[in-house]
Each structure stands twice: as C-alpha cells, then as structure tokens.
Amino acid sequence: MKRLFGIFALALLIVTGKAYADEGMWLPMFVERLNYVDMQKMGLQLTPEELYSINHSSLKDAIVGLGSDAMPRGFFCTGEIVSEHGLLFTNHHCGYGAVQKLSSVEHDYLKDGFWAKDYSEELPAPEMTASFLIRMEDVTKDILGVVNDTMDFVDRTQAVNAKIKEMEKAASEDGKYNPVIKGFFAGNEYYMFVYQVFTDVRLVGVANSSIGKFGGDTDNWMWPRHTGDFSIFRVYADKNGNPAAYSKDNVPLTPKHYLPISLDGVQKDDFTMIWGFPGSTERYMSSFGIDYNVGTFFPIIIDIFGKQLEVMDEFMQKDDAINLMYADNHAGLANTWKNFIGQCTMLRKNKVSEGKVALEKDFMKWVKADPKRNAEYGNALTNLKDAYDDLGKVTKHVFYPNFIAHSGAAGIAAQFASYYEAVKNKDKEAEAVALEALQQMDVSALFKDTDPQVEKKNFAEMLKLYKNAFDANELPEIYSIINRKFRGDIDAFTEYVYTNSVFATPESVKAFIAKPKAKTIGKDYAYIMNTSMMEKITTVIPSYHKAISATRENDHVFVKGLREYYAATQPEKSLYPDANSTLRMSYGSVQDYNPADAVQYDYVCTAKGILEKYVPGDYEFDAPKRLINLIERKDYGAYADENGELIVCFLSTNDITGGNSGSPIMNGKGELIGLAFDGNWEAMSGDVNFEPKLQRTINVDIRYVLFVIDKYAGATNIIDELDIRKSDPKPVRVEEEVKG
Numbered sequence: 001m002k003r004l005f006g007i008f009a010l011a012l013l014i015v016t017g018k019a020y021a022d023e024g025m026w027l028p029m030f031v032e033r034l035n036y037v038d039m040q041k042m043g044l045q046l047t048p049e050e051l052y053s054i055n056h057s058s059l060k061d062a063i064v065g066l067g068s069d070a071m072p073r074g075f076f077c078t079g080e081i082v083s084e085h086g087l088l089f090t091n092h093h094c095g096y097g098a099v100q101k102l103s104s105v106e107h108d109y110l111k112d113g114f115w116a117k118d119y120s121e122e123l124p125a126p127e128m129t130a131s132f133l134i135r136m137e138d139v140t141k142d143i144l145g146v147v148n149d150t151m152d153f154v155d156r157t158q159a160v161n162a163k164i165k166e167m168e169k170a171a172s173e174d175g176k177y178n179p180v181i182k183g184f185f186a187g188n189e190y191y192m193f194v195y196q197v198f199t200d201v202r203l204v205g206v207a208n209s210s211i212g213k214f215g216g217d218t219d220n221w222m223w224p225r226h227t228g229d230f231s232i233f234r235v236y237a238d239k240n241g242n243p244a245a246y247s248k249d250n251v252p253l254t255p256k257h258y259l260p261i262s263l264d265g266v267q268k269d270d271f272t273m274i275w276g277f278p279g280s281t282e283r284y285m286s287s288f289g290i291d292y293n294v295g296t297f298f299p300i301i302i303d304i305f306g307k308q309l310e311v312m313d314e315f316m317q318k319d320d321a322i323n324l325m326y327a328d329n330h331a332g333l334a335n336t337w338k339n340f341i342g343q344c345t346m347l348r349k350n351k352v353s354e355g356k357v358a359l360e361k362d363f364m365k366w367v368k369a370d371p372k373r374n375a376e377y378g379n380a381l382t383n384l385k386d387a388y389d390d391l392g393k394v395t396k397h398v399f400y401p402n403f404i405a406h407s408g409a410a411g412i413a414a415q416f417a418s419y420y421e422a423v424k425n426k427d428k429e430a431e432a433v434a435l436e437a438l439q440q441m442d443v444s445a446l447f448k449d450t451d452p453q454v455e456k457k458n459f460a461e462m463l464k465l466y467k468n469a470f471d472a473n474e475l476p477e478i479y480s481i482i483n484r485k486f487r488g489d490i491d492a493f494t495e496y497v498y499t500n501s502v503f504a505t506p507e508s509v510k511a512f513i514a515k516p517k518a519k520t521i522g523k524d525y526a527y528i529m530n531t532s533m534m535e536k537i538t539t540v541i542p543s544y545h546k547a548i549s550a551t552r553e554n555d556h557v558f559v560k561g562l563r564e565y566y567a568a569t570q571p572e573k574s575l576y577p578d579a580n581s582t583l584r585m586s587y588g589s590v591q592d593y594n595p596a597d598a599v600q601y602d603y604v605c606t607a608k609g610i611l612e613k614y615v616p617g618d619y620e621f622d623a624p625k626r627l628i629n630l631i632e633r634k635d636y637g638a639y640a641d642e643n644g645e646l647i648v649c650f651l652s653t654n655d656i657t658g659g660n661s662g663s664p665i666m667n668g669k670g671e672l673i674g675l676a677f678d679g680n681w682e683a684m685s686g687d688v689n690f691e692p693k694l695q696r697t698i699n700v701d702i703r704y705v706l707f708v709i710d711k712y713a714g715a716t717n718i719i720d721e722l723d724i725r726k727s728d729p730k731p732v733r734v735e736e737e738v739k740g
C-alpha cells in the first residue's frame, strides 16, 4: 500500500520532505529499521531501546494483552500498566464482561460502578488474564523449512501447523511461558511471540455505564463522542513475582515498566503513539474478497444480529435483571452489527473495491511482463475470483443455520446429540460415555444469563428469519413439521416447544437427565430443529471449506506477488503486515477532519457535550446526577484545560482496529495521554483500506479519566498510586520549531 499522508501534514512536509506515517501497524521489533527516524521527526523523544528491548525494561513491558484464558492465542483488548503495583487501565467496554459476571441485581456494578478502597476490596475478575510479551523472534526459516513446492496447500498447511506446535512447545519451558507463532503476510512470514500470562487479575474500579458507555450504541463508532470508556484492574503475582492462580497470598505485580501520566493535554499536530494488540485487518484483500463481504457475507450477519438485538432490546430496556443478564452479549452483537453496516456503507462510499481493481490491473501488467512471474502469480487473481464465487454460493447455507440452529431450547437440545446417536447406533460404550457427560453437565450454567421470555421470542423470530431467507424447498425438516402440525404458524409452534419440550427449562432438563430416554430426544421438536438445521450445514460444508481454503491458498500467492511488485515498483515503501492479535505500534498525530462538504469536526470534545446530549432516564444518554452537577459547576480541579474546560475525548490519526481497545495513547515522552477506544463512522472501511483524510482513532482523554476517578468517584487512593506529570512551561511542539 501507498505511504499516504494527510493534508494536515503539509506544513511539516515542506520543511522536511517527509510524510506523516499515520498508516501502519508496525512490529515493535523493527522500529529502529523501519520507523524510528520518522517518529523522531514527528516528535518522539524516546530511544529505540526505550521503546522495545529484550534485555532491559522498555515501553513494551507496560503493554498487556487481555485474554480470556491462561494460554490465549489472541487478545480481546489491550491494557497498560500505570503503577509500580501492577495497576492496569483498559476500556470500560473491555472490562464489561468481567464486571457483568461480578454483578448481581443487588450489586449491579455495571449500573452503579465499583471502587475498591484498598487491595482487600478488589474483586477477582473471572476469565480475564494479562499477557506480557517477553520477546518476539522471526521463525520464518524454521516454519517454511518444512514445506516444499511439491506439496499441495492442504499438506503444506498441515506441515506448517505441526512445526508451529513443536516450536511452541519447545519455547514454553515446561509451561512457564505461552509462546504463540503466527503467520504474517498471508503465511509468507512467521514470528514467535513469547508471553508470560498472569491469571490473577482483579477489578479495582469502574464507573457507572452511564459514564463508561455514555451514548450507547447510538454514539458507538462515531464522533463526536463523550464516553468515559475506561476501567481499572490490577495484576497479581505470587511472592516471587511469577504468574499464579488466584490466592489471597498473591501480591500486586511489580512490573518491569509502567506508564507515567501526563496532564499536558493535546494540541493539534501533537505526536501520538499507540501500542496494543489489533485483532485483524484485511489490507491486502483482493477486490473479490471485498465484493464478497459487502454483497454476501455482511448482509447475512446484519440480518441475523439485527433481529437478535431487536428481541433483546425489547426486554432489556424495561427490566434491570434482564438488562444485566444480556449486557455483554448484547454489547458484542451490537458492536459487530453496527460495524458491518458501517463497513458495507463505507466500503462502497469510499470506493475501496474500485481502488483494488485498479491496483490489481497494475499488478497484472507487471506480472505479465515476465514469464517467470506470470507462471507464479498469473492465476492468483482469477483463482481468487472463482474461490469467492464458490464461497458466495454456499455462504447463506452455512451462516443462517450456524447462528440459528442453537437458538434457545434448540441449543440446549444439541447437548443431547451424542447420547441420542449412541443409543440409535446401539453403541453401548459411546452411550455410557455420553450419559456420564450428561450427568456431569452443569445444567444451570447452560441457562445462565438467559431469560425464558427473551429466549422464546428469539427462538420464534429466528425461525421466521430463516424461513424468509430461503426458498421453501431449501428449508430444513423442522419447517415441514411446522407446516403439517401447526399450519405454518411459527408462533404456535414456539408456544408448543416452550410448553412441551424437555429442553425448555433447567428443571425439565435436570429431570430428564435423571431418567433419560433416547426416543424422547429424537421426537423433541427443539432437537429436530437443531439437527435438521445442522444437517443443512453438513451438506454444504465440504464446498465451503474447499472455497475458504482456495481463498487462503491464492491469497498467499497474491500477497507474495504484491510484495515483490511493490519492492520492484515502489522500493521506498515499507509494508506492514495485517493485524493478527500481536503487539503493534502505530504512530501519528492529533488531528481534526472534514466528514463531509462544509462540515468540520474538531479534534477534541468537552464536557459541555455531555450536558447537550444528556437525557435524564434515557437508556443511552442518561448520566449520573453527580457528574452533571460537577460539569454544571465546572468543578474540574487539576483536570481542566487552559480555558477551564474539561476535554473528554480527542482524535488522532493512529492506525488501529478492534483489539486495540484499551490501548495507551502516548505523547513523545511515552507518557499516557489517553486510552484509544474506537474508530469513526466515515472510515469504517478502514480495516480494508486506510483512509488518511478520514480515518481517526477516538481516544478518551486521560484528564477526563482522572477527573472521573478523583472528582466524581472520590477514589483518591487510585490517584495517589499514579505517576502524574505536568510540564511547565508547556513544551514547544515540533512543528512550531519547524515553522519557526
């Protein structure tokens, strides 16, 4: 991809002849070779060794991957260490699941917030682990050493995966570390990341959702934004500083590095740097992949998730208990749903596929100019076209059943498939195994965080949605039953299932397990719904896998060719690999933008906007009275800017994506100035193509974070633990020097 720059950088450009490098999620290991000079020009004051070192403590040691288990292969969010006692900042929406699990209707921390006054009050966060990167290394030679040109793609993949397993095992030092090897540039390079994973992570503080999620899904993915999107945890270790399972004897981790905090605030053009674990981008995707997503894949997911959200919303908004139960699930679905709508809209609007077609044309011209190149890369794009055509034919046959077959009682029924099959096949041994599994099953956990009214309504709506998406002759067996026995009335069918199925309530499931009868399972409509839908997937799954595999195989060839093409035609350009949940660094600057003709968006927003958006009692725009009072009095303490205003969020040009949430945004001194938490609507196509003029990262300003902790929540114990700095007089900014 082109090394692009914003129109904002022109002043600097004239003087230095160098562009702002906003685009790119760079591997910290290569910072010195690829980025350092650029970063220094833009305002970085740290040395390469201070950024990334495997011998000394460095900035990377303060960056944490947040995972859900003890051996994560990827991270759902990022966090950063901000004190010498293992205190960790991340986003509110990253801690959301953990806070939900710690909450009850009586102690609803999502609704009311939570602040521990000392270590003893901190709450062990379920399913939250903190991974620190010890080192990374290039293992391309070892991994690709096991493949050769005579292997087909399947053999190749198998050989690569086996080698990855072997190398990861060797590097784990008997479980001391979690080494993860990942492919880069569509499997043309491989790197190993060695992590130390801490499993005792505790909740320290979280504001009410009406601060942490202020603006809800209406404001999500959009600017201007007034969300206090942060939460606070602490990493614990055993007495020797090593990872250990939760124990009251554990102590706060003494980190190798923690981030100091700057109260200096941001000005337009200030250098910014974000470190974190971006999950996935598709920057090298072909036009065929984009067209497939926009035309086929995204609309299916939008259809399904949209309906599920509608059902949840109906109940959540009028019932606190249901609201709490579905909170995390709803937030996740809503986030993806709106993202996919945004991607469909903006991939079209920003003409991303058209841009790719032009690139592909140039690429093919270059390929055809040389017989050797043509032999290697000549077919990649036509193969990709065919592969996506094939994929398009089966996609809806995979995803509708995939997301619907496990709705409500049908999902519970699915747990009984092994037992039923074993009995049917008269396989006594398998029957005994399956029965034991059923008896050990935690039935209450299966129904946890679900409400029967919501599940039932969703069950019916999903059946209707499925029916709508297919021709009558394509529908699974369950619909003939609905037609024959319920005259096609899905609501009547649902009513019947929820009154009569064994799988509708925890009580009936428990009673059934005590005295199971395979025959009953086979006749249960919830069971038939699940199995008849899953059968539909089974019939297309070979074609689906074949098509997916063909896209991977040809992407591998295409990206290899693209890299050669760029090296030959634009040798000055550095390429960065797609995000894959490994540690990356992105740098840029504080910038505003023009979302549309005649519209100018400022790069900061203030607490005044909270008052403007505030709707008392609203599901999304309510705010705590106490917060409103503080803002009305402008009682901002040390956190006000030079005009006495409170900056809530600000924009920067950093290149981030999902997984970066919670990432520290830092100034040139490596001090924390905010937490990245979102992208903006106009650049929702950004995962496929970076849009320098439009694409912005939305950050919550650290001064708003501290204001909420200190002035709103009175959690001065947390403030006292932080290393808060303010420079005086204000530092001279780089471009001011340049402009002279």
Ligand code: ARG
Pocket (backbone or CB within 6 Å): 093, 213, 215, 216, 217, 218, 220, 221, 331, 334, 335, 658, 659, 661, 677, 678, 679
């Ligand atoms: N868009 C944000 C992200 O992907 C998540 C924001 C969560 N807030 C919400 N209202 N659902 O990281």
